[in-house]
Amino acid sequence: MKMGFLQLSSVLPISVLPQQIVPADVAPPGAVVAISLIALIGLGLLVTVIVIVSFLVIRAIRKNRTRKDDA
């Protein structure tokens, strides 16, 4: 079901859209599930990378301070 012009231009609330894009008792298309899964796995990896980067930054800040103290 496509959005009408008034919804797309935000003149009407989106909820005015007719219900049901995919019937409730039907599984979402495989592609949607795959994309969602890939997105979630990707985000998990992103969080892991950010945690590692943050840890390295904290170490770098400390080392930087230690060097200043030595000098």
Place this chain on the structure above:
Amino acid sequence: MSRNTILSNISVYSISHALVDAACAAIIFAIVAPGQDEYRNLLQLIIIYDILAFSTQPIFGLLADTFRAPVRSAVLGILLIAASTLFLPIPLLAALMAGIGNALFHVGGGVISLNLASGKAALPGIYVAPGALGLMIGTWIGKGGHFIAWPFILLLLGSVVLILRTPKTEPAAPRELPGNLRWFETVILLLLVSIAIRSMVGLSLVLPWKSDPALLVALTLAVVLGKALGGILGDNFGWTTVAVSGLVISAPLLAFFAQIPAIAIPGIFLFNLSMPITLTCLAGMLPGKGGFAFGLTTLALIIGAWPTFTQLHVLISHPIFIFATIFISIAALYGGLQLYASHFSDRIPTPQYKTQPGEEGYRRML
């Protein structure tokens, strides 16, 4: 910094914070409103948005610190959120833009509030507090199907104009950390563990009475007041006293009386008192890296929230588990604050607070 600069900045950024969170919540729930029966898709979209909004903040914070661009970060964030309302028919893209926009705004505003605060917790608390109110209003608008983009776009653009017209803040004066750097990572880790546990507890609490609108408003106000007053009380009566005693009293209230609103709501208020204190202490550990410090707290929030997205949520919502984990959080926070006070801080507020040079505007305001 003059009193006017402090007052105008904190007002503009706090109101913008509420607006940004309201817009993001409304966008996310408006996206899923037409197909509410698609529960899994809704959950996945919210998780994607949350992870982007919270976990990317250390990186954006680091960039904002490096380029000294907190205002640009906040403005870009708001513009991204406003633009995301035009992409609602492409839910993933809209969630992505709203998530990144939210992260950019939060670190920008966070740096500004920390710069204004001169090492005190009151202003960061006042900046962070209205977010909960915005979330509640945005969720109500989005879920209720009342979302219309143009009022949000206008309000967001209005807040950009206000931010750009507000007098600029001075970057925090560079400060060398005194003391023993041996405890550097330990303090940061303890503070982050405390935040992560608080996030897990906050999300795993079962509050069935939240469906009552009046009680939901009372609950939200308790969060807002807890965060806003936590910093002010902490600066006046001592960070450790306020943060630790608030958490200690809240533990039994939340763990064993969550079903009773009259007890749980004060518990939530006390539970939130420690938030601005933890943030400001962490920023104190990383002078000149306010954006990165702010981002680390949100990274800890999302890591703490992780178990609640999984089947573990059944275990962690058990009263005994909640009680025990709040006490682990208290131990971590107490350890972190004590180590900070004894090794790193030349200005942690204690009950015998002394005004320091250059803080007159701030003191007069509070």
